[in-house]
Amino acid sequence: MTGALRITLLGHGRLGSALAEGWGLTGAATPTILTRANQPVCPAGTEALVIAVKPAQWREAVTPLATSVPPGAVVISVMAGVRSADIASVLSRPIARVMPTTAVAKAQGVAAIWADDVEARGVAHALFDPVADAVDLDQEALLDPATAVAGSAPAFFHAFAQALASAGFEAGLPPEAAERLARGALRSAGAGAATDASFEDLIARIASPCGTTRAGLDALMEARLSHAAKAAVEAAVARARTLAGDQTS
Ligand SMILES: NC(=O)c1ccc[n+]([C@@H]2O[C@H](COP(=O)([O-])OP(=O)(O)OC[C@H]3O[C@@H](n4cnc5c(N)ncnc54)[C@H](OP(=O)(O)O)[C@@H]3O)[C@@H](O)[C@H]2O)c1
Incomplete structure (x- = not known):
């Protein structure tokens, strides 16, 4: 080809x-x-x-x-x-x-x-x-799950970065600074994802034991991050199946 x-x-x-x-x-x-x-x-x-x-x-x-x-x-x-x-x-x-x-x-x-x-x-x-x-x-x-994990997922990451910026604002950052920092963090995460390193390694490079990142990660797990990701994928899959049903005539 x-x-x-x-x-x-x-x-x-x-x-x-x-x-x-x-x-x-x-x-x-x-x-x-x-x-x-x-x-x-x-x-x-x-x-x-x-x-x-x-x-x-x-x-x-x-x-x-x-x-x-x-x-x-x-x-x-x-x-x-x-x-x-x-x-x-x-x-x-x-x-x-x-x-x-x-x-x-x-x-x-x-x-x-x-x-x-x-x-x-x-x-x-x-x-x-x-x-x-x-x-x-x-x-x-x-x-359908691939659509959720790829096609739709950039919007999920943007939504998460937006939520982080809001949390940064609530923690005292000026809104513009909070947004710029969250955007930059998303770009940095993207650069890591572009390498061959596993997610585990990428996380370990930033999160030292008992450090600030580890504390944040523990809080994310406690707030059921994996539950939120699963809910997003399941909802997107269900919507794709509804769309498919709507298209069948
Ligand atoms: N956006 C994404 O990130 C993404 C990711 C993966 C898959 N997709 C899929 O890609 C498809 C398009 O999504 P999109 O976000 O690009 O939507 P979009 O921005 O609304 O683009 C759809 C385009 O199709 C045109 N169109 C509609 N009827 C037409 C016709 N009869 N003849 C010629 N052109 C016609 C529209 O023109 P008018 O403006 O004149 O209506 C519009 O330019 C969707 O099926 C979506 O599931 C999108």
């Missing part, structure tokens, strides 16, 4: 534009972008149609295109909670589902990939390996 794939990208919102930016940055692909203003026609020669519209919009967006998608093209869906069987009922092509983060824009994303079809999986890797740490899944159902 080379980087010269002819890609059509349906949807140029937050994720679609991040993908186009990352592919441009790495030279992986120069997609033809379909927006509402375009004619609903898939260009001849398209080798992969990437669907990046909202789950509630996909049928309305894809149905008018269906007859123009070349027979040899594969479909790559980055939509949360839209099952491949539902997409296949409108577009009978090999399908890969991918759950990326918007950091693909800077070629620093992570992406869970599932496909039954070998060719579709290969195309998904050709498109996502250059812009993300691409993680293969062997069951479609695993995309």
Whole structure:
């Protein structure tokens, strides 16, 4: 598989534009972008149609295109909670589902990939390996927890950093300082996560026994941090399953 794939990208919102930016940055692909203003026609020669519209919009967006998608093209869906069987009922092509983060824009994303079809999986890797740490899944159902732990999770970390900033403010920091410090801490944590060190090692490098970090970590555990993480993942998975149900007709 080379980087010269002819890609059509349906949807140029937050994720679609991040993908186009990352592919441009790495030279992986120069997609033809379909927006509402375009004619609903898939260009001849398209080798992969990437669907990046909202789950509630996909049928309305894809149905008018269906007859123009070349027979040899594969479909790559980055939509949360839209099952491949539902997409296949409108577009009978090999399908890969991918759950990326918007950091693909800077070629620093992570992406869970599932496909039954070998060719579709290969195309998904050709498109996502250059812009993300691409993680293969062997069951479609695993995309729901992967969505929670990858696609949605940056928002969970931002929410945690925001809560830390508020706690810093309550502890006396000026609001602007509290926010800058929490943002910086999130960047530092991201730099650690970009290494090969285990989470355990990353924590141990900062938390000396009986130190301030250890005291904070103990308080987080007492406040049931793992319970909060589990609740977030379970809620996101349940929502993905509801969305999938909503999309089945
Ligand atoms: N954002 C993320 O971090 C993220 C992460 C993983 C997966 N996803 C998935 O990515 C998909 C897109 O999410 P998003 O956050 O990028 O949403 P978004 O910002 O709302 O983008 C959706 C885009 O699709 C366009 N669109 C809708 N109907 C269309 C049509 N008929 N023809 C052409 N374009 C059409 C919209 O255009 P208008 O503005 O004109 O409606 C909009 O630009 C979702 O399915 C989501 O589950 C997102």
